[in-house]
Amino acid sequence: MGHFLGITVNEKLYIKDPQSSELGQKIIQNGIILIDEIGFENFTFRRLASKIESTEASVYRYFENKQKFLIYLLNWYWEWLDFRLSNSTINIKEPKKRMTVMLMVLIDAAKKDLEVPYVDEDILHRIVIVEGTKVYHSKEVDQQNNDGFFAAYKSVSERIAKGILDIKADYPYPRSTASLIIESAFNTLYFSEHLPRLTDIKRDQKDQSDELLHMLEFYVQKLLA
Amino acid sequence: MGHFLGITVNEKLYIKDPQSSELGQKIIQNGIILIDEIGFENFTFRRLASKIESTEASVYRYFENKQKFLIYLLNWYWEWLDFRLSNSTINIKEPKKRMTVMLMVLIDAAKKDLEVPYVDEDILHRIVIVEGTKVYHSKEVDQQNNDGFFAAYKSVSERIAKGILDIKADYPYPRSTASLIIESAFNTLYFSEHLPRLTDIKRDQKDQSDELLHMLEFYVQKLLA
């Protein structure tokens, strides 16, 4: 079982729980840094092992392969985000206000309420933006979905869908719109940096996340009008 | 330069124009089929060569590597889609009607108006849905963007953004919304098949693309209200 204040990751994603040992935590910590630095396609267990001054074989004792490792990290992120979404809205009764807070948490503009020493959540957030959709766009998606690899992502999505229905109970597309909001948030952050012609949010402006929040609120408000 | 009724693909994406020779066309045709069958991660030039009874070295004479090959195929698709969007709306003056037609073309519900013998557009469409976002989510994105690898995609997106502004000239987020529409359309088709809890559109229903069209029209109508 996973550790540390409740971030539990699907057991099928690892061979030996990396949160349970020092080496495992170093793998997580430096894996996040390395994937962010060189990108997932260039990332190898050999390089990671060398970075942490361990061996390839040792890393393989924790994770079957780098794909599972990435899914593990993303799962960790979605569990963490799901916790933060839950935690930050627990005392807010008004549906629209709840939605605003969820959007803030989603784009990471809210302050962190759960810190784990071996996970840099900001770097992990970047990884989720860049590599997030790769894991379910594979030939193994159906098998992996059966194994519950995407449960945490679906939980986040359903939480937002529920927030939509709380605002407007007869809204016809809560799930699609929830996915749309999540993907729009991430795409905007990525596009503003790399493909600016695909978005209206500028990278340079210092209140970028304000602008993004306004846009997402605009979407929600218009769609649920 | 590219061939066949105007599908021209960025020259930097290939070493030798595959549309100009029989072997090149076989590479395109069977490459599409093979990627669809086994997925891009399992796809290799060796396997492709064996499928077309040629050699790895021969395939490498056309494309530098499989990543460029995928970008080539996606580019081909975006050029083709851009042409169809343009072609199918050229005589429609009413902005809302134009948008509807564009949405229909986007989800492939409209009949084809340009057929190329060595490209199965339906299979290619599936590849775009599954592998489409992988190409720009890489460490090379900025260099590749400079080289114009995503120009065709941006052209499609801008065409839709323009369609949005034609309906409502002061709409604040035309580009983001255009991206959102494209990605929503593709995600819905993928999710309905593999991660149905992330969408409200069911796979089984026989009028699936009708439902998808309705949803996209709902989005456009609400957002531009």
Place this chain on the structure above:
DNA sequence: TCAAATATAATAGTAATACTATCATTAACG
């Protein structure tokens, strides 16, 4: 406290991948 179990390190090895190079053969072209 000693023996046993466990975790990691060190090393080696294999099959597949992602190419590059060379040379022979065929087709096409002027």
Place this chain on the structure above:
DNA sequence: CGTTAATGATAGTATTACTATTATATTTGA
């Protein structure tokens, strides 16, 4: 008819993605 261009055949290299084996250090618990 001779030259050029395209493809095929074959081989080779570096890297990747693992698996296996043995040695050593650490922890545990009887």
